Amino acid sequence: MRAPKIPKPTVRRLAIYYRCLNKLKENGIEKTSSKEMADLLGIKASQVRKDLSYFGEFGKRGVGYNVDKLSFKLKEILGLKKNWNVAIVGAGNLGYAIANYSGLEKNGFKVVTAFDNDEKKIGNMIVPGVKIERIQDIEKIIKTYNVEIAVLSVPVNAAQEVVDILLEAGIKGILNFTPTSLSVPENISVEDVDFVISLKSLTFEIASAENEL
Numbered sequence: 001m002r003a004p005k006i007p008k009p010t011v012r013r014l015a016i017y018y019r020c021l022n023k024l025k026e027n028g029i030e031k032t033s034s035k036e037m038a039d040l041l042g043i044k045a046s047q048v049r050k051d052l053s054y055f056g057e058f059g060k061r062g063v064g065y066n067v068d069k070l071s072f073k074l075k076e077i078l079g080l081k082k083n084w085n086v087a088i089v090g091a092g093n094l095g096y097a098i099a100n101y102s103g104l105e106k107n108g109f110k111v112v113t114a115f116d117n118d119e120k121k122i123g124n125m126i127v128p129g130v131k132i133e134r135i136q137d138i139e140k141i142i143k144t145y146n147v148e149i150a151v152l153s154v155p156v157n158a159a160q161e162v163v164d165i166l167l168e169a170g171i172k173g174i175l176n177f178t179p180t181s182l183s184v185p186e187n188i189s190v191e192d193v194d195f196v197i198s199l200k201s202l203t204f205e206i207a208s209a210e211n212e213l
């Protein structure tokens with residue numbers, strides 16, 4: 001049975017709390033509170049408590065949270081107790097940059113394979129030791145490497161056709177960088193990442209502040 005539906009903004013904040021707790025741990029801090037975490041993150045303490053309450057009681061009133069225990073719990077909730085094998089699909093500028101981001105491995109995500117449809121790229125290394133393969137061979141390769149997550153970085157006009165290939169091959173989650181909404185069955189997870197959307201929310205805030213003047 002699937003876990004009860006947790007709102008996506010809550011899940012995103014859980015990942016941010018997890019990062020914040022790890023920072024506290026690195027600094028040798030053993031106890032914290034919703035207020036301290038909220039102040040560090042620029043949000044409200046009631047928000048932290050509400051987000052954590054989806055998963056039960058973590059802290060004691062007046063005592064706060066044990067940093068180690070809460071971080072362990074969030075690691076479990078976020079599915080980070082194991083490492084995840086990742087495939088880059090579309091080994092162009094963005095795919096290459098993502099594959100070479102050192103933060104991935106530090107966070108338990110390993111790029112183990114990459115795919116493209118450009119014959120000139122096939123056989124090149126996307127990261128040392130990881131070859132770019134033909135998209136036609138995806139099914140066999142992702143089974144061999146036990147890949148569950150694909151980073152989608154193909155041109156937008158190829159996105160859905162490539163997603164259909166990924167689904168056929170047994171991928172469970174897609175990190176979608178293409179500027180389009182993908183059509184996938186309910187049991188497949190998709191996360192859209194688009195920095196142009198983020199820029200537009202920034203311009204909205206700047207424009208709103210200017211209009212208030």
Ligand SMILES: NC(=O)c1ccc[n+]([C@@H]2O[C@H](COP(=O)([O-])OP(=O)(O)OC[C@H]3O[C@@H](n4cnc5c(N)ncnc54)[C@H](O)[C@@H]3O)[C@@H](O)[C@H]2O)c1
Nearest residue numbers: 090091092093094116117118153154155156158193194195
């Ligand atoms: N989300 C963001 O913030 C963000 C930022 C930059 C780019 N993008 C998007 O990311 C995607 C990639 O951008 P880029 O600049 O790396 O482009 P790019 O042209 O450098 O790379 C695309 C790669 O996909 C390959 N490809 C094309 N069709 C394919 C197919 N059917 N199967 C497999 N591989 C295929 C190409 O050969 C190429 O290597 C685009 O959709 C772009 O709009 C998103």
